[in-house]
Amino acid sequence: MARLELKSVGKSFGAARPADGVSLTVEPGEIVVVFGPSGSGKTVLLRMIAGMFEPDEGEILVGGRSIVGAAPERRGIGMAFQNFALFPHMTARDNIASGLGARAAASDAAPRVEAISRLLKIEHVLGHAPRELSNGQKQRTALARALIGYPDVLLLDDPLRNVDAKLRYEMRLELPNLLRRGAAAVLYVTQDYREAMAIADRIAVLVDGRLEQVASAEQIYVTPASVAVARLFGDPSINLAEVTPFAEHGTLSAMVSGAKVRLGSADGHLPDCPCWLGVRPEDLVISVSASEDAIPAHILAVTPMHEKAVLLLRLSDGTEWLTALPPDAPHGAANDAVFVRFAPEAALLFDRATGLRIGLSHRRQAA
Template structure:
């Protein structure tokens, strides 16, 4: 199989820039999720690789060979779309086989049967798309993309239009299915949980720029910027403006008038420089006990969220944080006074002006 390489790819439509110097490598058998907010350029990137759009600058290579000037059918690429894009007048069997027929492949019937068994849709091969459930449509589209053993596989948010139960099941099944194909897989999604569950690496795309490419746990624990940190986690990361100061070789910062020790030495940041301090809600501890370094707060509201309860906390200066914890761990109700703590290693520091992360806190696992 072949490696997919994007080299400084640019693409604009009039005054709107959709890709700005995008460089990315996907190895054979690797799954890279392209994740970012709506309008960040994710689908445009896939369509340039597939040959639907031509890049304004840069190069796209498969197996070391530029494919920019190659027609779509000669690029060795399989693609599954968000809206399935099945031929409505064809059966599921014919939809799956359509790509093979276009290339003049042999043993088409046997290949379709084998692929449909793999994706558990052999019982609906005679059905047309209007007779299929969304889950069956999604599996049919995947089968069509996979059956030709493409060198590169492009998946454009393929689970967006399926129900929650199937989406969860496919998050478990897709990684092994894609790795079995040995294709270099690029998987577009707007769901950070999906990206973290499926991908070997995540490429975070914001406003047409790749701002961080790393393993899922690395991006969660060490986001490159405030913008990346906000995209991962539900509830979103807490942020407070601070100006760290040196204290016997260590750094402290004040949140709502309470001094907090940071897990860094003073060489890692300029003292008294304005920063954003970020702490994820899962790392916030809420207690009735006033121990050293605890921040006084009031519980404004408690919202049940499945296996967790989310607390809205208000500090004395009017700023607010969120805490997420198991319901049985709650020690206080709404409108009660509490104290807020977090481990020093849980804090992330970001430059106030640029939003870029400062220092390298220890690794933590995603919640």
């Protein structure tokens, strides 16, 4: 199998630049998920690798060989789309076999179709036309077609978007093992951060055509490289407040809505710029009594969400924060006055001018 390498790849369409100096490596057997908001350039990136577009600059290599300018069928790449793209006049069996093209005789194709369909649990619908298949069966048929040729590189463009919630959850569990069996270098696009975290060996966060961070799911969640990345991961989203940190008796602190909170040891790393303070909703603790580092607030609304209760809070300066608590935890009701605290190691600091994260000496580490 072969490594996929992107080296400073760029692409423009008029004033739009969906790929801007993208560099990324995917090893054989590795699943890298390209995650980002709609319009960030994810699908354009896949289409350049597949040969539908050519990059304006940079190199795309498979196994150390440049594939820029090569015909799509000569790139050793399999691809599955979010809209399935099955041939309506063919059975599921023939759709899967079409992934081999002219590379295999019919006698060779049949056992491979049977094997891949058993793996994906669709052997019982091989004789069906696409109109007779459920969305889940269509998705697995399209995936089988992409996998059957044992490609060096497998590109998956949001393949679970059009399937129901139950199947999407099941496939998030099944897909990683299935994809690793083929040992292809897998590039998987999604707009769902939960899907990215469940499937990826590494996540490549793409924002406005640029890679903001490439790391494990845990590293991205715990130590996001920028405020843009921090906002993309988490439900509810991260809480932010404008602060100017200061050192006091060796401790880094900040004023949040009139309350002084500790951010950790100053340790010679005092930020000399206005910052965003970020705190995940699940890291907030609610109490009815004042204490050190407690921020006064009022509960605006309580939303039960089965596995958690989400509280909308208004701090005394008008800033609104969200906290996520276990459903059985005491949390009060709308209009109650409460106090909010968080541990120093839960704090994230970002430079307000650049959006980049500023390291804190006592920040908790990703596993």
